[in-house]
Amino acid sequence: MTLTFDGTVVVPVADPDDSERTATAVASHLEAGSTAIIVNVIEKAGGAPDKASMAQREEYAADMFDRAREALANSPATIETDVLYGTDVVERTFAEAQDRNADAVVFTAREGNRLAELLTGDVARRMVKEASVPVVALPQE
Template sequence: MSLTFDGTVLVPVADPDDGERTAAALAPYLSPSSTVLVVNVIEKAGGAPDKASVEQREEYAQEIFERTRGPLEGRDGTVETAILFGTDVVETIFEAALERDVDAVVFEPRDGSRFVELLTGDTARRLVKEASVPVVALPRNDG
């Protein structure tokens, strides 16, 4: 079976390594009509003091985007980036997906023990269970 993303896909990335791995896993599935919207969600504390300033988090998001673009350079399609703000990462991702009328949310599951998943709320599981648009989990690209 051959999978190709011909439309717009929203790709949430959490850190530079995640962005680079996800982009490498996504690249073979792109076509000339693909648009990849890479997003980083800056999670607001919802009234509590934030751990880092907005400026620091925006700078970090730009570092994430730079690393994510690397594996996509010279590939088919276009790449756009956006910084999103919200108190719930998964809700923020799906709100952006609906607002931008994307065809799918695409991600590569990250390593994590079951204990870490319990502590973090398991974003990958929530992306699948709470999907308001199609969600595609890319095959692991451990190479």
């Protein structure tokens, strides 16, 4: 059985390598009638100073989107990109999925050690546990 997406999916990406890896993984699952919305959430500090300037972070997101578009260049699907802003990556991703009436949030788990997961809150685990729309975790190719 082959998994395909014929509707709208939100595809969160965290960095340029992740963007390319995730887009490559999702590419074979997209059909002509599907829309993949590649999103990067710029995490705001909620009152504290941000880690980098907004311009730097938006430029970094543009690099992510370029790499995703390259990986999806031969896809029959409609490809959109969007920079999102919020204090919680998981909450903001699902809010966008609901706003866009997405059928699913699709991602590939990022490699990390257990200590990093404990310190960062393990976004992949939260994506599954706190899902408000279906979540598909694709294997890395």
